[in-house]
Amino acid sequence: MNEYRGRKTPTERALILDRRRVLDRRRVFVCGRVFAMSAALLLGEAGERAFAQQGGVTTNTTAANFTNVGASGSVFTKLWVGARAAGMAGAYTALADDISSLYWNPAGIANLPGVNVGASTTLWFGGVTENFVGVTLPVSDKYRAGFALTLVDYGNLAYSTIQQDANAGVYNANDLSFAGTIAGSLTDRFSFGVTAKYLRSTILDLSSNGMAFDAGSEYLTDFYHMKIAMDLTNLGPNQNFSGNSLDFIANNPNINAVRDSLSGGLSTQDYPLPLIFRIGVATDVLQGQAENQKLNMDFDFSTHSDGPEQYNLGAEYVWNDMASLRAGYAFNQDQLGFGIGAGFHYKSEDFSGVIEYAYNTTKSLGGIHYITITGTFQ
Numbered sequence: 001m002n003e004y005r006g007r008k009t010p011t012e013r014a015l016i017l018d019r020r021r022v023l024d025r026r027r028v029f030v031c032g033r034v035f036a037m038s039a040a041l042l043l044g045e046a047g048e049r050a051f052a053q054q055g056g057v058t059t060n061t062t063a064a065n066f067t068n069v070g071a072s073g074s075v076f077t078k079l080w081v082g083a084r085a086a087g088m089a090g091a092y093t094a095l096a097d098d099i100s101s102l103y104w105n106p107a108g109i110a111n112l113p114g115v116n117v118g119a120s121t122t123l124w125f126g127g128v129t130e131n132f133v134g135v136t137l138p139v140s141d142k143y144r145a146g147f148a149l150t151l152v153d154y155g156n157l158a159y160s161t162i163q164q165d166a167n168a169g170v171y172n173a174n175d176l177s178f179a180g181t182i183a184g185s186l187t188d189r190f191s192f193g194v195t196a197k198y199l200r201s202t203i204l205d206l207s208s209n210g211m212a213f214d215a216g217s218e219y220l221t222d223f224y225h226m227k228i229a230m231d232l233t234n235l236g237p238n239q240n241f242s243g244n245s246l247d248f249i250a251n252n253p254n255i256n257a258v259r260d261s262l263s264g265g266l267s268t269q270d271y272p273l274p275l276i277f278r279i280g281v282a283t284d285v286l287q288g289q290a291e292n293q294k295l296n297m298d299f300d301f302s303t304h305s306d307g308p309e310q311y312n313l314g315a316e317y318v319w320n321d322m323a324s325l326r327a328g329y330a331f332n333q334d335q336l337g338f339g340i341g342a343g344f345h346y347k348s349e350d351f352s353g354v355i356e357y358a359y360n361t362t363k364s365l366g367g368i369h370y371i372t373i374t375g376t377f378q
Helices: 012-043 083-087
Strands: 002-004 053-055 059-062 115-123 128-139 143-158 170-185 191-201 206-220 227-235 246-249 259-266 276-284 293-305 306-319 321-331 336-347 352-362 366-376
Touching: 002 321, 083 306, 083 321, 083 336, 083 352
Parallel strands: none
Antiparallel strands: 002 259, 053 059, 115 128, 115 366, 128 143, 143 170, 170 191, 191 206, 206 227, 227 276, 246 259, 276 293, 293 306, 306 321, 321 336, 336 352, 352 366
């Protein structure tokens, strides 16, 4: 939508509208590449289906119909964090009990011992990288605080204009999230956590900023020591992009004898955040019957404001609290499927450390690699 300054003649309005069409075409051409990549990164909304726009609602034309596919922004908040969770194909809401709980379920940090620090990097297709660092620390016997920084870098992208197709230089796009979490154990069975986070997305000189909130809970039952967990992610107001390149000056000495230039600007449409609700159940299938061995299973169900319901099933075999093997599968997604991973855990009297790796397959976009390192100081 144009924002005009002052009263304009028909000739002036025509000139501004013509200028708007040129700018719109240019920005769509440039920005579309990054937003298309972001959509691909969602993986649950990538490439293999056709969608038809009907009455303002996007409808899947090849499978069971669902609405609002691809309708949200800040999609980087949907990218998985941590090799342990990725190795189980995203089935982690109820099992979350490490530094990556800051992303998966804030209630998961409520019982973490000592001071925990961790870092994770994800190597996506197309040269895209996601980096995460986090820390948790006790604030009392029953409460923990945590902080997390997530950065997504899309690399150098070819800058294109109407006059120069992919030969006008390069530009960068990136996303950032900084989150603060507080979690506590109300009883020896029930834990909760809440997160407030600042979100920022940047492309060229345009940026979008805003706040969002997460909340989660965990409950340990007597039934085979099964844990039930729920998590609500990205609750917050709509956001939009702004920046200097949305402003323009139209020069034309033939407009009239008084003014030979007009200033104007474009505004972008608000977009909603991708609201996610997850519920998961997890338990150790072996229940202590095998010495020094565990077989953790987790099943997650999630509903998304911008896509279909999804299901994740994962398993983790742990030997002697030292070595772990993981596998899982993500259901009802266009791209993501199998996940595999492994971890090695070192313990001493006042320190424990973990190094983990995971690999996710996609149907047509290549593999995804995760590496995570965490440490706990007692």
